[in-house]
Amino acid sequence: MSTDVGVWVSALLTIAAYSFLWKENRFFRAVEHLFVGLGAGYGIAMGYSNIVSKAWNPITKEGKLYLLIPVIMGVMLFGRFVKSLRWTSRFPLAFIVGTGAAIALRGAVEQQFVKQIQATMMPLTSVGNLIIVVGTLCVMSYFFFTFPKNKALSSVSTVGRWILMVTFGAAFGNGVMGRISLSIGVLQTLFGEWIHLIK
Amino acid sequence: MKALLWLGNVDRRILYLLMGFVLLVPLVKPMGLPISVSEYTENVYNEIEKLSPGDRVFLDFNYTPGSIAELQAQADSITKHLLRKGVKVIAICFSPEGAMIADDTLNRIYGGAGKVYGEDYCHLGYLAGGETAQGAFIRDPLKACPQDFYGTPSSSLPICKGLSNGKDVQALIYFTTGYTAEWIRQAGPLGVPIIAGVITVLGPAQEAFVQSGQLKGLLVGMRGGAEYEIIMDEPGSAAAAMDAQSLGHLLFILFIIFGNASYFIQKKYGKKPVGGGRSHEY
Amino acid sequence: MRRELPVLIAGLSGALMVAEYFFNVGILKTWGLEMQNWGVIIAAFALGLAAVSLIRIHSRKMIERRGEWYNSVLLVGGMLVTAVSGIIGPDTAMFRFIFEDMITPLGSAFYSMVAYYLLSAAYRTFRARSFEATALLLSGIIVMLGSAPIGEVIWSKFPVLADWIMQFPNLAGSRGVLVGAAVGTVGIGVRIILGIDRSYLGGSE
Numbered sequence: 001m002s003t004d005v006g007v008w009v010s011a012l013l014t015i016a017a018y019s020f021l022w023k024e025n026r027f028f029r030a031v032e033h034l035f036v037g038l039g040a041g042y043g044i045a046m047g048y049s050n051i052v053s054k055a056w057n058p059i060t061k062e063g064k065l066y067l068l069i070p071v072i073m074g075v076m077l078f079g080r081f082v083k084s085l086r087w088t089s090r091f092p093l094a095f096i097v098g099t100g101a102a103i104a105l106r107g108a109v110e111q112q113f114v115k116q117i118q119a120t121m122m123p124l125t126s127v128g129n130l131i132i133v134v135g136t137l138c139v140m141s142y143f144f145f146t147f148p149k150n151k152a153l154s155s156v157s158t159v160g161r162w163i164l165m166v167t168f169g170a171a172f173g174n175g176v177m178g179r180i181s182l183s184i185g186v187l188q189t190l191f192g193e194w195i196h197l198i199k
Numbered sequence: 200m201k202a203l204l205w206l207g208n209v210d211r212r213i214l215y216l217l218m219g220f221v222l223l224v225p226l227v228k229p230m231g232l233p234i235s236v237s238e239y240t241e242n243v244y245n246e247i248e249k250l251s252p253g254d255r256v257f258l259d260f261n262y263t264p265g266s267i268a269e270l271q272a273q274a275d276s277i278t279k280h281l282l283r284k285g286v287k288v289i290a291i292c293f294s295p296e297g298a299m300i301a302d303d304t305l306n307r308i309y310g311g312a313g314k315v316y317g318e319d320y321c322h323l324g325y326l327a328g329g330e331t332a333q334g335a336f337i338r339d340p341l342k343a344c345p346q347d348f349y350g351t352p353s354s355s356l357p358i359c360k361g362l363s364n365g366k367d368v369q370a371l372i373y374f375t376t377g378y379t380a381e382w383i384r385q386a387g388p389l390g391v392p393i394i395a396g397v398i399t400v401l402g403p404a405q406e407a408f409v410q411s412g413q414l415k416g417l418l419v420g421m422r423g424g425a426e427y428e429i430i431m432d433e434p435g436s437a438a439a440a441m442d443a444q445s446l447g448h449l450l451f452i453l454f455i456i457f458g459n460a461s462y463f464i465q466k467k468y469g470k471k472p473v474g475g476g477r478s479h480e481y
Numbered sequence: 482m483r484r485e486l487p488v489l490i491a492g493l494s495g496a497l498m499v500a501e502y503f504f505n506v507g508i509l510k511t512w513g514l515e516m517q518n519w520g521v522i523i524a525a526f527a528l529g530l531a532a533v534s535l536i537r538i539h540s541r542k543m544i545e546r547r548g549e550w551y552n553s554v555l556l557v558g559g560m561l562v563t564a565v566s567g568i569i570g571p572d573t574a575m576f577r578f579i580f581e582d583m584i585t586p587l588g589s590a591f592y593s594m595v596a597y598y599l600l601s602a603a604y605r606t607f608r609a610r611s612f613e614a615t616a617l618l619l620s621g622i623i624v625m626l627g628s629a630p631i632g633e634v635i636w637s638k639f640p641v642l643a644d645w646i647m648q649f650p651n652l653a654g655s656r657g658v659l660v661g662a663a664v665g666t667v668g669i670g671v672r673i674i675l676g677i678d679r680s681y682l683g684g685s686e
Contacts, residue, residue: 006578006581006582007582009582009583010581010582010583010585010586011586013583013586013587013590014586014587014589014590017587017590017591017594018590018594020594021212021215021594021597022212022215026549029549029552030551030552030555031587032552033552033553033555033556033559034555034556034559034583034587035584035587035588035591036535036556037535037555037556037557037558037559037560037563038559038560038563038579038583038584038587039584040531040532040535040560040563040564041532041559041560041561041562041563041564041567041579042295042296042563042564042567042579042580042584043295043528043529043531043532044528044529044532044560044563044564044567044568045563045564045566045567045568045571045576046295046298046325046327046528046567047327047525047526047527047528047529048564048567048568049324049325049348049567049568049571050325050326050327050521050522050524050525050528051522051525051526053324053344053345053346053350054343054345054518054521054522054525055522055525057345057346058345067519067522069519070518070519070520070522070523071522071526073519073523074522074523074525074526074527075526077523077526077527077530078526078529078530078533080530081533081534081537086683087483090483090484090487090681090682090683091486091487091490092523092526093487093681093682094487094488094490094491094494094681094682095490095491095494095519095520095523096331096520096523096524096527097491097673097681098490098491098492098493098494098495098498098673098674099331099494099495099498099516099517099520100329100330100331100520101491101495101669101670101673101674102494102495102496102497102498102499102670102674103330103331103334103384103385103498103517104330104384104666104670105495105499105666105667105669105670105671106384106498106499106502106503107330107334107380107383107384107385107387107388108380108384108662108663108666108667108670109663109667110387110388111380111383111384111387111388111413112380112383112384112659112660112662112663112666113660113663113664113667115387115411115413116407116411116656116659116660116663117660118411119407119410119411119412119656120656128645128648128649131649131650131653132410132649132652132653132656134653135649135650135652135653135654135657136653136656136657136660137657138653138657139653139654139656139657139658140657140660140661142657143657143661160657161613162612162613162616163650163653163654163657164654164657164658165613165614165616165617165620166616166617166620166646166650166651166654167403167620167650167651167653167654167655167658168617168654169616169617169618169619169620169621169624170403170620170621170624170646170647170651171400171403171404172617172621173620173621173622173623173624173625173628174399174400174402174403174419174420174624174628175399175400175599176448176451176596176599176603176621176625177399177420177421177422177444177448177624177625177628177629178269178398178399178400178420178421179592179593179595179596179599180222180443180444180447180448180451180596181268181269181399181420181421181422181440181444182265182266182268182269182589182592182593182595182596183218183219183222183447183593183596183597184222184226184268184421184440184443184444184447185267185268185269185421185436185440185589185593186268186586186589186590186593187219187222187223187226187443188226188268188436188439188440189586189589191223191226191227192226197227198226198227209604211601214597214600214601214604215597215600215601218596218597218600232630232631232634233630233633233634234630235630235633235640237640237644263588263592264580264584264585264586264587264588264589265588265589265591265592265593266592267585267588267589268589268593295528296580296584296588298571299571299577299580299581302571303581326521327521327524327525327527327528328517328520328521328523328524328525329524331517331520331521331524332517332520332521332524334517335514335517335518335520335521338514338517339514342514342518343517343518343521348571349570349571349572350570379659379662380659402647403647403651403655404655404658404659406647406648406651406652406655407652407655407656407659410648410652422628422629441629441630442630444629444630445629445630445631445632446631447596448625448626448628448629448631448632449629449631450600451600451603451625452622452625452626454600454603454604455603455604455607455618455622457604458603458604458605458607458608459607459608459609459618462608
């Protein structure tokens with residue numbers, strides 16, 4: 001068994017968390033609260049370092065006073081906690097939402113739309129290519145919800161639904177795989193680092 | 200028939216214990232099932248092989264401790280490959296926890312091999328803001344990150360000399376639990392070669408970017424990490440976990456079959472079938 | 482003004498970001514990059530929002546000794562210790578201990594528990610009651626067997642089938658979803674920039 005304090009702490013916390021699988025209990029609730037607190041504290045630490053390096057230092061050491069604008073907007077975010085100042089948090093939110101939406105939009109047009117359609121334009125010389133081209137069109141037709149579909153379009157969108165089911169099945173299989181991997185990781189830590197059962 | 204019906208209605212805690220047991224046994228006593236290396240892993244390997252000593256790459260550690268089991272093996276193996284090739288690494292993170300993970304990974308692998316911080320590798324820390332931050336970083340990394348993770352001015356680091364935008368690096372490699380297309384939207388227009396390491400659940404969605412050539416390589420989950428350990432000839436924890444992964448999958452499939460068999464038998468004989476609708480006990 | 486001005490800010494900032502991408506004008510590019518960096522600064526402040534909210538709720542619980550108030554002590558205490566040690570420096574032994582021996586194992590444990598819930602939920606509810614459900618189930622099983630080494634041992638064609646599913650029907654499905662998502666992203670972006678979508682403003686004041 002390990003003699004490292006850190007390994008013991010991590011093992012006991014893991015067991016307390018896993019105890020929920022048997023039944024909800026006070027140990028689980030305690031570590032749940034602890035985890036939330038630690039995560040929030042970690043976020044504060046990271047946020048602080050960002051503010052110091054990207055705002056405080058440039059303002060105080062390089063004289064970039066215009067950076068006071070985003071600093072003030074950042075402070076305005078906390079206005080949501082005071083009833084009379086709740087409206088002030090809309091300004092920084094609007095800025096973030098506006099810039100974020102635009103940044104996603106401009107990249108999506110070329111990279112997600114044009115390039116993906118380009119990649120779908122392939123010669124229909126093999127079964128695989130046929131499945132990709134026809135399948136993509138069928139799936140896209142499934143997402144027409146704003147007008148009633150005629151018989152032909154309904155049939156096409158039904159094929160699209162079948163293809164989506166295969167896609168979701170692959171996603172489900174992958175999801176299961178991923179979670180099992182995470183469980184294996186926990187067991188490797190508990191029975192490898194703590195109890196030394198795994199060599 | 201009674202056995203099948205019983206198997207269709209096992210208490211969940213027995214299922215959990217069985218799962219834990221089935222995963223643990225092959226970890227303690229490995230079965231030695233062969234792990235084949237897929238074309239995807241070979242593509243990633245070949246892309247990194249194209250790099251030359253002195254080239255610079257961005258490494259984005261965008262995962263949380265919750266996904267370390269899936270992605271750490273990929274991150275370790277690829278970082279070791281970059282080390283072998285003499286490539287210089289600039290780490291950046293857009294998830295808060297990634298900063299500490301990057302710190303540990305780089306110090307362990309590059310630092311442990313005697314490489315010099317600031318010359319052979321550096322860690323520019325965490326940048327808040329998601330895709331907005333990614334866009335700012337790829338356009339002007341030193342403006343977006345004026346200091347590194349430890350508070351040193353980035354422009355004073357020799358590795359950052361001449362780094363004006365994403366075109367000044369030879370690749371961008373990211374490990375993520377959450378991106379679908381963010382780096383492709385932000386770095387794609389600059390023509391930066393992009394390699395992705397993703398958790399298993401994101402794998403199917405990334406297929407489209409691999410086929411279109413927008414992603415030069417893709418590693419998926421713990422299996423991807425295991426394959427890269429094999430291709431690097433350094434089997435580690437991911438390769439060791441594949442036996443357990445196999446048995447876990449088998450257990451899953453078996454119990455789905457039992458559940459379905461029990462359901463159809465009950466349906467056939469007119470009893471109220473278990474499952475297939477709302478179930479409040481998970 | 483409390484609603485109109487934010488809509489104007491969202492519209493102008495969004496329009497500027499789009500314009501600087503599609504038009505190669507020096508001043509636009511400079512301001513576009515600057516605004517992205519402002520976004521980083523504001524997002525850094527946002528990291529403190531969760532902490533303030535938690536402190537408000539849990540300090541009330543602690544003062545009033547309501548329910549399991551000692552858990553609130555754990556929460557707030559853990560938050561303060563982590564924040565202070567992280568602010569002193571990420572290199573400190575305390576911060577490393579908290580991250581490596583507390584946050585990491587707890588994060589791993591909570592995320593990995595989903596595997597067990599998935600097993601139980603799939604066992605109880607995943608039924609091949611229709612053609613679509615059967616297609617979903619079969620594709621999931623083939624992908625699972627194809628990705629694990631044991632699949633190749635059971636039948637050498639499982640990995641081939643799994644790869645085929647991923648590279649053809651799955652590709653068609655995910656590409657269709659991606660293109661649909663791109664259209665949706667453009668739609669929402671345009672609606673926000675034009676001020677049609679104002680959901681980020683929240684309730685009325």
